Amino acid sequence: MTTTLNQSVSDVQNVTGSIDIASVSKSYGDTEVLSNVNLNIPAGNFLTLLGPSGCGKTTLLRLIAGFIEPSKGKIAIDGRDMNGVPTQKRPIGMVFQNLALFPHFSVAENVAYGLKLRKTPAAEMQQRVDRFIDLVGLSGMGDRRIAQLSGGQKQRVALARSLVLEPSILLLDEPLSALDMQLRKQLQIALKDIQQKLKTTFVFVTHDQEEATMISDTVVVMSNGHVQQVGAPQDIYASPETLFVSKFIGELNEIPARVTDTGPHLSIDTAAGQFTLPASAARGFAPRTGDAAVICLRPEQLKVLPTGANVAGQTMLDARVVSRLVIGPLTRVSLRVGETDMIAVMMTDADTAPLPSGSACKVSFNPDHARLFAPLSDDMASAFGEHA
Amino acid sequence: MRTMSPLSRTLGIVFLLALPLPIFIVFGASFNGSAYIQFPPESYSLRWYIEAFTDPRWARAVGTSLWIAAVTSVVVTTISFLAAYFTLRYAPKINTLLELAIFSPLFFPHACMGVAAVALMAKLGIVGTPGAIILAHIIVTVPFSYRPVHVALRSVDPDLIRAAEVMGASELRALKDIILPICRSGILTSLLFTGIISFDEVTVTMFLIGPEITTLPVQIFTFIQDDASPVLAAISTISVIITFLAIVLLERVAGLTFFVQRSGS
Numbered sequence: 001m002t003t004t005l006n007q008s009v010s011d012v013q014n015v016t017g018s019i020d021i022a023s024v025s026k027s028y029g030d031t032e033v034l035s036n037v038n039l040n041i042p043a044g045n046f047l048t049l050l051g052p053s054g055c056g057k058t059t060l061l062r063l064i065a066g067f068i069e070p071s072k073g074k075i076a077i078d079g080r081d082m083n084g085v086p087t088q089k090r091p092i093g094m095v096f097q098n099l100a101l102f103p104h105f106s107v108a109e110n111v112a113y114g115l116k117l118r119k120t121p122a123a124e125m126q127q128r129v130d131r132f133i134d135l136v137g138l139s140g141m142g143d144r145r146i147a148q149l150s151g152g153q154k155q156r157v158a159l160a161r162s163l164v165l166e167p168s169i170l171l172l173d174e175p176l177s178a179l180d181m182q183l184r185k186q187l188q189i190a191l192k193d194i195q196q197k198l199k200t201t202f203v204f205v206t207h208d209q210e211e212a213t214m215i216s217d218t219v220v221v222m223s224n225g226h227v228q229q230v231g232a233p234q235d236i237y238a239s240p241e242t243l244f245v246s247k248f249i250g251e252l253n254e255i256p257a258r259v260t261d262t263g264p265h266l267s268i269d270t271a272a273g274q275f276t277l278p279a280s281a282a283r284g285f286a287p288r289t290g291d292a293a294v295i296c297l298r299p300e301q302l303k304v305l306p307t308g309a310n311v312a313g314q315t316m317l318d319a320r321v322v323s324r325l326v327i328g329p330l331t332r333v334s335l336r337v338g339e340t341d342m343i344a345v346m347m348t349d350a351d352t353a354p355l356p357s358g359s360a361c362k363v364s365f366n367p368d369h370a371r372l373f374a375p376l377s378d379d380m381a382s383a384f385g386e387h388a
Numbered sequence: 389m390r391t392m393s394p395l396s397r398t399l400g401i402v403f404l405l406a407l408p409l410p411i412f413i414v415f416g417a418s419f420n421g422s423a424y425i426q427f428p429p430e431s432y433s434l435r436w437y438i439e440a441f442t443d444p445r446w447a448r449a450v451g452t453s454l455w456i457a458a459v460t461s462v463v464v465t466t467i468s469f470l471a472a473y474f475t476l477r478y479a480p481k482i483n484t485l486l487e488l489a490i491f492s493p494l495f496f497p498h499a500c501m502g503v504a505a506v507a508l509m510a511k512l513g514i515v516g517t518p519g520a521i522i523l524a525h526i527i528v529t530v531p532f533s534y535r536p537v538h539v540a541l542r543s544v545d546p547d548l549i550r551a552a553e554v555m556g557a558s559e560l561r562a563l564k565d566i567i568l569p570i571c572r573s574g575i576l577t578s579l580l581f582t583g584i585i586s587f588d589e590v591t592v593t594m595f596l597i598g599p600e601i602t603t604l605p606v607q608i609f610t611f612i613q614d615d616a617s618p619v620l621a622a623i624s625t626i627s628v629i630i631t632f633l634a635i636v637l638l639e640r641v642a643g644l645t646f647f648v649q650r651s652g653s
């Protein structure tokens with residue numbers, strides 16, 4: 001009996017903090033900044049919103065926090081419809097993109113404010129404030145004024161201030177953007193740690209895809225107010241559904257191409273030559289003869305071989321070595337294939353007979369690894385600073 | 389600062405000296421021993437100050453003016469703060485309209501407003517009461533209160549109040565803990581500036597006094613019509629000193645920059 005009771009208690013702890021976003025749209029006047037967003041975030045998930053500037057990440061956080069209401073659709077927290085529920089009554093904490101620290105309070109007063117509102121006894125408050133100030137690496141700075149802090153220190157105060165309340169959902173809007181690499185790594189680990197210990201649901205916003213893949217359970221790739229793809233970081237990396245997503249997560253080689261025949265295999269014409277791909281290479285669109293398309297290959301899927309080489313089952317392209325860069329265990333080879341620049345990455349110790357820069361070579365890849373996408377639409381291309 | 393041409397520099401100095409000249413004359417005349425307002429004084433004496441401090445009519449008028457100024461400034465600052473806060477947060481689009489309404493008292497001659505005020509107060513049946521004077525002073529001072537308060541509030545990051553709310557603060561609590569302290573200098577500016585204007589207001593107030601109540605500047609005005617006694621110079625000097633102290637205080641706690649900043653966005 002006791003065990004079942006205990007179990008049900010821990011079950012209850014596990015289930016608080018789930019968020020259901022159903023068909024949510026948000027418009028300002030005539031412009032729709034979020035379009036039909038559907039997301040089910042399980043309790044305790046570390047979910048990251050990833051997307052270019054202006055794609056609606058902050059807007060989505062503001063909707064969850066209740067600062068703004070959806071124009072369409074519903075947001076529920078722990079199964080409860082949040083429509084009309086004021087911010088104060090939602091089980092959330094938030095780290096704001098612009099931090100929103102109270103400038104007339106000291107560091108410790110900022111961290112203590114929420115505890116004070118909860119009428120936490122003075123001794124406990126002091127102890128918790130100190131613990132979280134230590135946690136973010138600001139020990140001994142409790143008495144500092146906000147104006148006396150660096151950008152990175154301010155971000156850490158904002159983190160401590162929201163973590164100390166241990167909400168079941170924490171919304172973090174680019175909380176690590178102003179930190180240097182080392183501190184960033186350190187706090188990424190600390191955040192992940194806290195998140196797992198407290199079983200908090202994190203909705204985390206970042207521009208940094210490396211950060212996103214490192215710390216999240218789930219990544220949501222957004223663009224122009226639309227959710228492009230949701231999944232575990234490795235799944236999104238391995239099987240992106242659109243060109244936008246594959247460009248956004250990880251490094252990518254793109255070969256502009258034209259479809260010359262569709263069946264049973266795809267015949268593709270490129271500046272680097274003609275070859276065939278399996279029909280399953282096409283993702284997110286049904287190619288027709290004459291369609292423009294883009295072939296995508298990850299740098300680690302390319303092999304650089306001497307000109308005479310021929311490997312059965314592999315697609316071989318004529319290429320030229322432009323340069324070679326050894327970064328510790330990895331070697332990056334810049335290549336010119338037809339009219340396209342490409343990058344191949346391999347383990348340095350696997351690169352037994354390196355070809356000198358300028359020499360002709362062959363580039364090979366497994367046609368089953370290649371992905372064929374429709375080209376980016378103009379508005380999405382602009383997110384990468386490209387002109388279609 | 390840009391350098392000024394010699395002409396505008398000379399003109400500037402002349403103006404700066406000429407503006408307070410009447411005050412120096414009143415100041416000098418107040419120490420005159422004779423029974424007439426005279427400058428330069430013939431003999432020196434403090435008799436008019438003694439009279440000013442011992443005649444209960446003056447003491448009462450000073451007291452009335454001070455408390456009316458205090459009530460006016462607190463009420464008008466509260467109104468401005470709430471109006472500015474709620475329009476900025478919930479209805480930024482109506483701000484232009486609201487400012488037009490609030491600044492409209494600046495467009496009307498005060499005598500005209502006095503006539504309108506007396507008609508309004510008569511309808512309310514409160515002519516000759518402190519309430520009428522305070523109500524009129526609120527209307528006259530509100531533009532001078534709204535501007536500094538609005539400027540202060542507008543420069544506050546709107547996410548601050550949301551941050552407090554996320555942590556569980558009610559809107560009122562967040563206002564008190566976060567917004568009010570940050571806007572402190574704008575609020576003090578409003579309090580002191582409206583207090584000074586109320587303390588010095590004559591034209592509109594004149595229409596609203598009664599046998600029971602009068603303010604210091606109106607009392608001076610009525611008095612001078614019967615008797616141009618140098619006690620008036622002493623009283624005027626005292627009221628100049630009170631106003632001056634308020635302005636020094638204003639400069640010390642808040643600075644006077646609010647009046648040169650634009651409040652429109």
Ligand SMILES: Nc1ncnc2c1ncn2[C@@H]1O[C@H](COP(=O)(O)OP(=O)(O)OP(=O)(O)O)[C@@H](O)[C@H]1O
Nearest residue numbers: 028033051052053054055056057058059060097207
């Ligand atoms: N109050 C508003 N009124 C009108 N448009 C708005 C408003 N707030 C946001 N937008 C628009 O909505 C879009 C999404 O904004 P949002 O702040 O959510 O972007 P973001 O993904 O957080 O970008 P960033 O990475 O730069 O922070 C932008 O085009 C922005 O201009």
Ligand SMILES: [Mg+2]
Nearest residue numbers: 057058097173
């Ligand atoms: Mg943002």
